Amino acid sequence: xxxxxxxxxxxxxxxxxxxxxxxxxxxxxxxxxxxxxxxxxxxxxxxxxxxxxxxxxxxxxxxxxxxxxxxxxxxxxxxxxxxxxxxxxxxxxxxxxxxxxxxxxxxxxxxxxxxxxxxxxxxxxxxxxxxxxxxxxxxxxxxxxxxxxxxxxxxxxxxxxxxxxxxxxxxxxxxxxxxxxxxxxxxxxxxxxxxxxxxxxxxxxxxxxxxxxxxxxxxxxxxxxxxxxx
Numbered sequence: 001x002x003x004x005x006x007x008x009x010x011x012x013x014x015x016x017x018x019x020x021x022x023x024x025x026x027x028x029x030x031x032x033x034x035x036x037x038x039x040x041x042x043x044x045x046x047x048x049x050x051x052x053x054x055x056x057x058x059x060x061x062x063x064x065x066x067x068x069x070x071x072x073x074x075x076x077x078x079x080x081x082x083x084x085x086x087x088x089x090x091x092x093x094x095x096x097x098x099x100x101x102x103x104x105x106x107x108x109x110x111x112x113x114x115x116x117x118x119x120x121x122x123x124x125x126x127x128x129x130x131x132x133x134x135x136x137x138x139x140x141x142x143x144x145x146x147x148x149x150x151x152x153x154x155x156x157x158x159x160x161x162x163x164x165x166x167x168x169x170x171x172x173x174x175x176x177x178x179x180x181x182x183x184x185x186x187x188x189x190x191x192x193x194x195x196x197x198x199x200x201x202x203x204x205x206x207x208x209x210x211x212x213x214x215x216x217x218x219x220x221x222x223x224x225x226x227x228x229x230x
Contacts, residue, residue, distance in 0.1 A: 001016065001047040001048065001049060001050075001051045001052075001053065002016070002017040002018065002049075003015060003016060003017055003042065003055070004016075004017045005039065009059075010035075010058055010059060011034075011035035011056065011057050011058035011059045012035040012036055012039055012057040013054065013055065013056055013057070014039065014042055014054070014055040014057075015054045015055075016051075016052045016053070016054070019052065020052070020111070021052050021053060021054035021110075021112065022052045022053075022112065022116060022228075022229045023051075023052065023053045023054070023112060023116040023117070023118075023141070023226040023229075024053065024054045024055075024056060024107040024112045024116065024117045024118070025053055025054075025055050025056070025117075025118045025119075025120055025144075025222070025226070026056045026058070026100065026103050026104065026107070026117065026118070026119055026120065027055060027056065027057050027120040027121060027125070027144075028058065028060070028076065028100070028119075028120070028121035028122070028124070028125025028126070028128045028129060029057065029059075029060065029074070029121070029122060029124075029125045030121075030122045030123030030124050030125055030126075030147075031065065031073065031074075031075050031076075031079070031123060031124045032068075032073045032074060032075070033074065034059045034060070034074050035057035035058055035059045036057070037057070037122075038057060038122065039055075039057055041210070041215070042055055044215055044219075045215065045218060045219045045222065046219055047219070047222070047223060048223060048228055050228035051223065051226070051228050052228065052229065053222075053226055054107070054112070056103060056107070058099070058100075058103060059074060060074040060075055060076045060096065060124070060125075061074065061075070061076075061095075061096075061099075062074055062075075063075050063078065063092070064078070065078055065079055066078055066079060066080045066081075067079045067080065067081060067082060067086075075092075075124065076092065076093075076096040076124045076125065076127070076128045077089040077091075077092030077093045077095075077096055077124070077128075077151075078092050079124075084149065084153075084184055084187070087127070087149070087151060088151050088152050090152065093128075093131055093151055093152070096128055097128070097131060097132050097135070100119070100128060100132045101132065101136070104117060104119075104136065104138075108138075114136075114138035114139055114140055115138075115139050115140070115141055116141055116226060117140055117141055118140065118141045118142045118143070118144060118222065118225055118226060119132060119133045119136075119140060119142075119143050119144070120143075120144035120145075120146075121144070121145065121146065121148065122146040122147055122148070122210075123146070123147050123148055123179065123180060123208065124148070125148075126144075126145040126146045126147060126148030126149075127145075127148045127149055127150065127151050129143050129144065129145050129148075130143060130145050130148065130149075130150045130151075130169070130188065130192075131150065131151050131152070133164055133167065133169070134150075134156060134159075134160045134161065134164055134192075134197070135159055135160060135161055136161055136163065136164055137161050137163055138163055139163045139164060139166075139167065140163075140164055140167050141167070141225045141226055142167060142168045142169070142170070142221070142222075142225035142226075143164075143167060143168070143169045143170070144169075144170050144218065144221070144222070145169065145170070145171045145172070146171075146172050146173075146210070146214075147172065147173055147174060147177055147179070147180055147185070147208055147209075148171075148173075148180060148185065148188075149180060149184040149185055149187065149188045150188035150191060150192065153187065153188055153191045156191055156192070156195055157195055160195065165195075165196055165197065166198065167197070167198075168198050168200070168221075168225060169192060169197055169198065169199045169200065170200045170202070170217075170218070170221050171185060171188070171189055171199060171200070171201050171202070172202045172203075172204065172214050172217070172218075173185040173186075173201075173202075173203050173204075174203070174204055174205070174206035174207050174208060174209065174211075175203050175204065175205055175206070176205065176206060176207045177206075177207055177208045178207060178208065179207075179208035180208060182203065185201075186201075189201045200221075202214070202217055
């Protein structure tokens with residue numbers, strides 16, 4: 001799939017080079033990175049030439065992060081400690097949720113049905129993909145959650161929207177991850193599975209990163225969620 005890159009103050013967009021998109025992936029970066037972080041991954045996915053997916057890579061706002069001595073950096077929410085509870089910054093989560101919901105609405109206004117939108121992210125960005133995805137009021141095509149966890153998972157049953165109970169979720173995690181312990185991902189996987197979500201869980205012999213095998217799995221998963229239109 002050939003794309004054209006557009007950069008703006010709120011992020012980076014890769015759009016089909018030869019016409020309108022018929023699907024979208026909104027992909028959130030990790031703590032301290034920005035929207036440029038996963039742009040180079042798109043060509044590596046080797047999507048079918050007939051795919052017409054617009055990739056939206058937003059920048060998180062700059063905010064102080066407690067575990068990093070209060071230094072300001074791009075972050076979707078604050079992290080007070082590295083425990084699951086210390087990552088549950090409800091105010092920050094909901095502010096970023098509103099931003100991501102507006103990005104979904106923007107794609108819908110451009111003619112992309114919500115059922116043709118995937119939420120994706122890595123680390124903090126993956127946490128946001130899960131947090132927003134299970135609460136979104138309209139059905140999504142899928143949720144791709146890399147090296148992350150579900151924030152406020154004890155509220156899943158009470159706050160989740162019924163619209164995405166059957167939405168496929170792919171969670172990927174490194175077995176040697178020292179930033180987000182695999183156990184955090186497993187707790188989230190188990191909570192989602194117990195609530196009836198179709199969660200696919202894959203692990204890789206890596207740290208807090210991506211690897212070739214994982215990219216190959218994403219390359220197969222994503223076109224299945226967003227097949228080219230007839």
